[in-house]
Amino acid sequence: MASIEFVRVTKSFEKSSVIDNLNLTIEDGKFTVLVGPSGCGKTTLLRMIAGIGPQSSGEVRIGGKDVSRVPPGKRGVAMVFQNYAIYPTMTVRDNIEFGLKNNRVPKAERTRLVETIGATVGLAGYLDRMPSTLSGGQRQRVALARAMVKEPSVFLMDEPLSNLDAKLRAQMRIELIELHKKLGATFVYVTHDQVEAMSMADTIVLMNEGVIQQEAPPEDVYRDPANLFAAQFIGVPPMNVGELGIDGVRFGFRPESADLAVLSGAERELAAAAAGDPIRPGAGAPKPAGADEARYAFRGRIATREMLGAETLYQVRRDGEPGASFMVKCFADRFAVDQEVELEVPADKLFFFDAAGDRIRRDHPAHDAYVAALCSREPAHA
Amino acid sequence: MPSRGWWPLLRPYVMIAPAMAGIGLFVLYPIFYLIKLSFYKYNLMNKAKSKYIGLDNYHQIFTRGDFYQALGNTALYTVGVVVCTMVLSLLAALWLKRKSRWNRIVQAGIFTPHIVSIVSIALLWMWLMEPNQGLLNYLFKLFGLPPSAWLQSSKTALLSVILVSVWQGIGYYTLIIVAALQSIPPTIYEAAALDNASRTNVFFRITLPLLSPQLFFILVIMTIGSFKVFDTVQVMTGGGPNGATSTIVYYIYQFRTTNIGYSAATGVVLMAIIGLLTFLYFRLLARKVHYQ
The missing domain is CATH 3.40.50.300 (P-loop containing nucleotide triphosphate hydrolases)
Known part of the structure; x- marks a missing residue:
């Protein structure tokens, strides 16, 4: 009482x-x-x-x-x-x-x-x-x-x-x-x-x-x-946040929502070629499977690795670009420092926040446009 | 260079030798010399005529009425000063513990007598206590109270000396207690408030025990100091009227030229009394003192 x-x-x-x-x-x-x-x-x-x-x-x-x-x-x-x-x-x-x-x-x-x-x-x-x-x-x-x-x-x-x-x-x-x-x-x-x-x-x-x-x-x-x-x-490490570049909107994802993959030699060449080719299609292109699903992709280098026992934390970074750094939590310890990797986040694991910091939920009219904008980004884009 | 064999053994003694020499010269030697003097009928004019008389001086002390009068006065003075100063400075400290500008001014005010020479204070109070022209009797008359003879009557003289000593001492001890009060974490009082404790309970169960180390220190220091009171008596009354304010140290001082052996013996007795009192305090009270 x-x-x-x-x-x-x-x-x-x-x-x-x-x-x-x-x-x-x-x-x-x-x-x-x-x-x-x-x-x-x-x-x-x-x-x-x-x-x-x-x-x-x-x-x-x-x-x-x-x-x-x-x-x-x-x-x-x-x-x-x-x-x-x-x-x-x-x-x-x-x-x-x-x-x-x-x-x-x-x-x-x-x-x-x-x-x-x-x-x-x-x-x-x-x-x-x-x-x-x-x-x-x-x-x-x-x-x-x-x-x-x-x-x-x-x-x-x-x-x-x-x-x-x-x-x-x-x-x-x-x-x-x-x-x-x-x-x-x-x-x-x-x-x-x-x-x-x-x-x-x-x-x-x-x-x-x-x-x-x-x-x-x-x-x-x-x-x-x-x-x-x-x-x-809330969350350790905290949610990754980056600028969307539209209306001051920011996007974010939890460290454990991202999938990491090593870029193979061929993919790396393709990626390098694509980077110089302005008419290359969207970010899904270098990815072999699950291309039908919208995903946010980001390429970078593993800057640090923290082995915490059950899980491992990686910091994926692209040098020389401020804000181009994300924490990724993996349950498999498969990567090493200085490897070139691609990080992918499924669209339903992405969060959007407006300029004032308030959440833009799925039912917001602009939400889908923000998802599309983010997922069509070049993986090599900041 | 000295060999390795004995130097490490000797080194600590060499290191403390200067300090020990100081203690020996300035503490132990005077005490033993005082004790030695107390066994002599000492002749200041002709040292060769000094005579060892054993315990005669002590025998004389304990059979003379004026010693007991001085001892009684000193005990009364000590009890009066210690009790009044402790109670009043505790009350003042409880009042002043909150940190505000006004409290700081009041605290500075009541501390001021401590930085003034006791002789000046004694002279000032003699003037205030003058029975015919003094301010105190003027105020008494103003409020319709009978005037007091203050220092000039054997009934009120000791009380007047106590009043001056208390007035002079309060500020200093208040300062110590205020500092102790302010170091008590406020959360303890908040916890007590949540435990539904009354104000008296908070004071007697929490505040007072937490102040006990400081209060015990003040008690010991003030007892020792009060037993050795001299300056106020010397300036204000000269031991009078009719020996009513003669204290032990003043008693010792009176025999400084006529019978130095006797005055040395009284000094030894005073030392023993103070030592005994301090010992008793520690035996009886130390258990109740709470050290953090």
Whole structure:
């Protein structure tokens, strides 16, 4: 029973406004991730929900009730801070118990809760230790236990994994997903790491400069980005983007959408000849199969190769042409640096963005014209 | 060149020799000389007539009423100064912890007495406390309060000296506590707000324990300093009236020419008292101090 709503919310610090007239609804019981580059206002939103950095104007509602005048401790929310904010002068037990004591929970009940939660997060043997004797991962768990013990309807997390090492972070990601499933509470999670957003979220709220760019499940944000920012923020490596040269439109494709092929000697000669022949037909010509399908083709040299285990990243570049460089992700490791290759992207894997960066979808009247323009380009053209 | 055999063994001692010479000459020698003096009936005019008298000086100290009076005054003075200064500078620091221009001005203001010579401050306060023409009694009369004799009555003299010392010390200690308060991460207070903690709970469970290293330091430093108070007493009262403000150091000073052996013995006793107090502080309080 705790959906969160922002209604025409504005937040300004001193003179600059960080968030202007924002509306957002966070569904009850969902794992929502607020993601964006630093300074985009995601933590500001989180602090408004908690009540520790109230909005300048507008309403924040928790469970349908305006909480603008409710103090942080009475909103039914718990928060895990980036630096954990553990009380350094109290033992682990006192840390977890502090909120319960303030809420006048009877002692027997308190002890029972602390012991169970302590065991749940794997701190059973550490309850009487001081936080300074714990490792980073254990402190993280204290912060988590302190939030869980209050049985809040809303969990707020401000980059809680950013101080952990990579291995522990991956482990904690899975534990948080399981925790959310078990508790069924509303989780609001702030991160600048798109991997965390993709792996944990039910809904991603992607923000930039105080404005929500896209609000959708992770797979939709990935497959159907609303704009150029969303396309380039989500995905490793980010979406390849190039200029179409018409109306300031840009095209893009995911690194794994491209197929790579080595140019054979004959093809290379043909290509060289074609380059000097102005009446040569469209880009499909040097390609033996699948010529009926529209494809974007690009020829270049493999500049770098990154072998990542399951997949390999290639940077295909044509020297001396700025912007003529694309990342390609292959699951087979068949190419070497300095090979001449041709990169092909099927038309249905191409994305188009207008001059303002907004997506031009398939149903847009000019979409097919842009596809045709791009796919009829010379492979040797920038 | 010295051979390889003994030089590595000797090198560390050679390296620390200059510092050790300094400590020996300026710390250990004076202390041992003071202790040696305390066993003598020392004659300043003719050293040859000095006489070893064993523990007689100490025996005399512990049987004389004026020593106990000085000790009592010193203890009262110390308790008064330490308690008042700590409470007031803590309150001032809590008030001044927010960084604003006005707070910086106030902080600079209350720090100013620290850079003024204590003698000037003592003279200024003597003038303010003058019973007939002084500003303080004028203000008392203005608000319908009975005037006080301040330094000129044995009832109020010690209190007046305490007042001046507290007034002079607050700014410095406030500065230390403000710095400590500002180093507490704000997220801890935010976490406490989310834990629904009341203001008193936040103060006693979070702020005070986090300040404990600084408060403990101030407590030890101020106790030692207050036990050795001299300048305010010397300038403002000369130990009077009727020994009401005579402190141990002033007591030592009184015998500087007439009986240097006796005054040396009192100095040794003072050293022992301060050492014992500091030891007690560490034994009783160090466990409650939270070091990060």
